Amino acid sequence: MAAVRCVDVCKTYIQGDQEIKALDHLSIEIEAGGFVCLSSPSGGGKTTLLNAIGGLDKPDSGEVWIEDQRIDTMSKGELADLRLRKIGFVFQAYNLIPVLTARENVEFVMQVQGMRPAERRERSTALLEEVGLAGLEDRRPAQMSGGQQQRVAVARAIVSRPTLVLADEPTANLDSKTSDGLMDLFEELNDNHKTTFVIATHDQRVMAHVPRLVRMLDGRIVDDIEQNAA
Amino acid sequence: MHKLHVLLMLAWRNLWRNHRRTGIMLAAIGVGVWAMIFMTALTQGMVNDMIKDGISVLPGHVLAHHPDYRDDPNINNLIPTPDSELKKRFDAAGFKQWATRIKVPAVVTSERDARGVTLLGIDPANERGLTFVAYDDIDGRFLQDAADSGIVIGRKLADTLETEVGKRVVVMSQDPDNDIADRGFRVVGLFGASQESFEEMFVFAGKEAIQRLLKVGDYVTEAVAVGDDYRDVEPVYEKMVGLFDDDVVVKRWFELDSYLGTMLTVMDGFVLIYVVIIFLALSFGLVNTLVMAVFERVREIGLMLALGMKPSSILGQIIIESMLLLIIGLAIGNVLAIASIEPLKSGIDISIVAEGMEMMGAASVLYPQLRLQDIVLANVVVLVLGFFASLSPAWRASRYEPIEAITRVD
Numbered sequence: 001m002a003a004v005r006c007v008d009v010c011k012t013y014i015q016g017d018q019e020i021k022a023l024d025h026l027s028i029e030i031e032a033g034g035f036v037c038l039s040s041p042s043g044g045g046k047t048t049l050l051n052a053i054g055g056l057d058k059p060d061s062g063e064v065w066i067e068d069q070r071i072d073t074m075s076k077g078e079l080a081d082l083r084l085r086k087i088g089f090v091f092q093a094y095n096l097i098p099v100l101t102a103r104e105n106v107e108f109v110m111q112v113q114g115m116r117p118a119e120r121r122e123r124s125t126a127l128l129e130e131v132g133l134a135g136l137e138d139r140r141p142a143q144m145s146g147g148q149q150q151r152v153a154v155a156r157a158i159v160s161r162p163t164l165v166l167a168d169e170p171t172a173n174l175d176s177k178t179s180d181g182l183m184d185l186f187e188e189l190n191d192n193h194k195t196t197f198v199i200a201t202h203d204q205r206v207m208a209h210v211p212r213l214v215r216m217l218d219g220r221i222v223d224d225i226e227q228n229a230a
Numbered sequence: 231m232h233k234l235h236v237l238l239m240l241a242w243r244n245l246w247r248n249h250r251r252t253g254i255m256l257a258a259i260g261v262g263v264w265a266m267i268f269m270t271a272l273t274q275g276m277v278n279d280m281i282k283d284g285i286s287v288l289p290g291h292v293l294a295h296h297p298d299y300r301d302d303p304n305i306n307n308l309i310p311t312p313d314s315e316l317k318k319r320f321d322a323a324g325f326k327q328w329a330t331r332i333k334v335p336a337v338v339t340s341e342r343d344a345r346g347v348t349l350l351g352i353d354p355a356n357e358r359g360l361t362f363v364a365y366d367d368i369d370g371r372f373l374q375d376a377a378d379s380g381i382v383i384g385r386k387l388a389d390t391l392e393t394e395v396g397k398r399v400v401v402m403s404q405d406p407d408n409d410i411a412d413r414g415f416r417v418v419g420l421f422g423a424s425q426e427s428f429e430e431m432f433v434f435a436g437k438e439a440i441q442r443l444l445k446v447g448d449y450v451t452e453a454v455a456v457g458d459d460y461r462d463v464e465p466v467y468e469k470m471v472g473l474f475d476d477d478v479v480v481k482r483w484f485e486l487d488s489y490l491g492t493m494l495t496v497m498d499g500f501v502l503i504y505v506v507i508i509f510l511a512l513s514f515g516l517v518n519t520l521v522m523a524v525f526e527r528v529r530e531i532g533l534m535l536a537l538g539m540k541p542s543s544i545l546g547q548i549i550i551e552s553m554l555l556l557i558i559g560l561a562i563g564n565v566l567a568i569a570s571i572e573p574l575k576s577g578i579d580i581s582i583v584a585e586g587m588e589m590m591g592a593a594s595v596l597y598p599q600l601r602l603q604d605i606v607l608a609n610v611v612v613l614v615l616g617f618f619a620s621l622s623p624a625w626r627a628s629r630y631e632p633i634e635a636i637t638r639v640d
Contacts, residue, residue, distance in 0.1 A: 051633050054536070056536055056632050056633040057633050076540075076541055077540055077541065077542075080535065080538050080539065080540045080541070081538065081540070082538075083536065083537065083538040084537070084538025084539070085538070087538075089536055089537060091533070091536070091636060095533070096533075097240070097530055097533065097534065098247075098530065099240065099243035099244055099247060100239075100240075100243075104239075108236070108537065109537055109538060111233075111235070111236045112233060112236060112537070112538060112539055112543070113538075114233065156537075
């Protein structure tokens with residue numbers, strides 16, 4: 001069973017009197033445990049596709065499936081539950097809740113899921129250490145750099161061990177060393193837990209890292225390449 | 231439970247994100263709640279004084295008399311049970327306080343003037359605390375017993391009659407045979423009252439002396455009893471009804487003085503109206519604060535929705551934030567109210583408007599009355615209406631589309 005399946009998906013935005021086709025009859029299937037990178041110039045549709053897969057944006061037509069669930073017809077509440085249980089998100093910007101500390105941000109999803117405090121703490125401690133933020137657990141976002149904030153967001157996305165992680169430019173604010181460390185972490189999770197990763201990026205190093213690279217242009221897939229990861 | 235904990239944590243921290251705004255709102259709620267409770271205490275104090283004064287002008291909480299007495303308060307309309315028998319019944323029934331009296335219209339004449347009054351033949355031992363007369367605030371002395379042959383009149387009446395303690399006055403009324411019954415009494419004391427009209431209207435003499443004057447033997451015109459609370463007279467009423475046959479009517483104080491009874495109901499309604507009006511003024515500030523708080527956090531709310539928090543949880547978070555704000559504001563308001571009312575419990579002198587107050591039946595010293603149920607009412611109204619006022623901004627926040635909210639540009 002595919003982790004993600006999009007069938008003939010269309011999404012059009014109106015800007016002024018201009019119609020922008022963000023997704024143009026796009027179809028794609030991503031197998032469970034897949035590691036896919038979506039790449040396009042700005043406005044090519046990769047973020048829109050990511051949002052449609054995450055149930056954050058509804059397509060105008062077509063079908064979006066996560067495993068065996070069709071999500072484009074789900075209610076807000078059902079989508080929220082699906083995102084909470086199955087999907088981890090890393091957004092391009094504004095990723096953290098300002099009034100929570102790094103640890104509380106990482107634990108946020110688990111807390112909403114109802115996980116026991118001891119387990120939450122164990123997981124968040126391990127993961128914050130893994131992303132190089134040991135000792136910064138009690139800092140609030142305003143007290144951290146952009147890169148540190150991004151790493152907290154990544155930790156939050158994967159700490160509850162979702163089956164699918166959607167990341168929009170996850171390495172945008174990271175230096176090359178941290179960026180490599182993050183991709184290694186993604187790969188490890190992909191290998192060990194069979195977590196499916198879909199990453200939208202401009203970063204050539206990330207593109208080189210992934211086994212499947214999907215290039216998009218004007219809302220269409222123009223290239224879908226299986227490659228040997230670096 | 232975990233979810234409630236996270237919602238509480240978020241609501242509490244968000245509350246203190248903008249200290250100044252939260253502080254101003256708390257001050258507004260605190261002052262508003264203080265005003266609600268303070269105004270209520272003043273109103274209740276005034277109503278309480280008016281009713282207690284009204285009750286002390288003789289009906290007690292429950293009053294029994296001949297069925298025709300109210301229409302025609304003459305000496306023929308006596309309670310048809312001897313006073314000695316009434317005493318046995320009342321003592322056995324175990325009232326908090328009770329008394330029997332003769333109360334008839336009469337004329338008091340001095341060598342200078344004459345005035346129509348209400349003559350009361352009482353047993354002073356039973357009436358202590360039951361009437362408006364303070365026994366320890368008498369020029370001269372009060373009556374010593376039911377057989378006392380002296381008379382006690384009001385200071386104002388003494389001025390009018392140009393008489394004083396030690397002088398004699400003549401009291402004139404009618405006996406059961408419609409003959410004039412009159413007798414000279416020595417003025418043994420002058421009483422003061424919270425209202426001058428009481429000082430002019432009532433004169434007190436020993437019950438037995440009046441029974442002899444009016445030739446009514448061992449009979450009285452009314453029996454009165456009080457309970458613990460004038461708002462709850464039913465137990466006293468039921469007990470009193472059980473003491474008499476159908477030849478005596480028993481009435482509650484608010485049936486005897488419908489003005490006061492209506493006043494109590496109207497003032498209770500006014501209290502609720504005060505509270506609601508003050509809250510309505512407050513609610514504009516509350517809603518504005520919440521709208522601003524939500525508006526500032528659109529992207530954050532979008533993020534939480536994107537991460538899987540349900541719209542109902544966002545709704546709950548904003549409502550909890552509003553409730554926390556109100557609870558702290560209420561605490562401040564309650565403390566302010568108690569702290570400002572307690573020192574005033576010994577009375578606020580409003581003699582500057584005494585004439586107007588007397589027309590309403592109130593005294594010139596106002597005793598604020600802080601009642602638990604009024605504090606509870608103010609708190610419940612603020613919380614319940616606050617809940618409804620916060621629904622709109624909370625609902626708005628919960629309806630955001632996550633991706634639109636996250637990508638919103640300020």
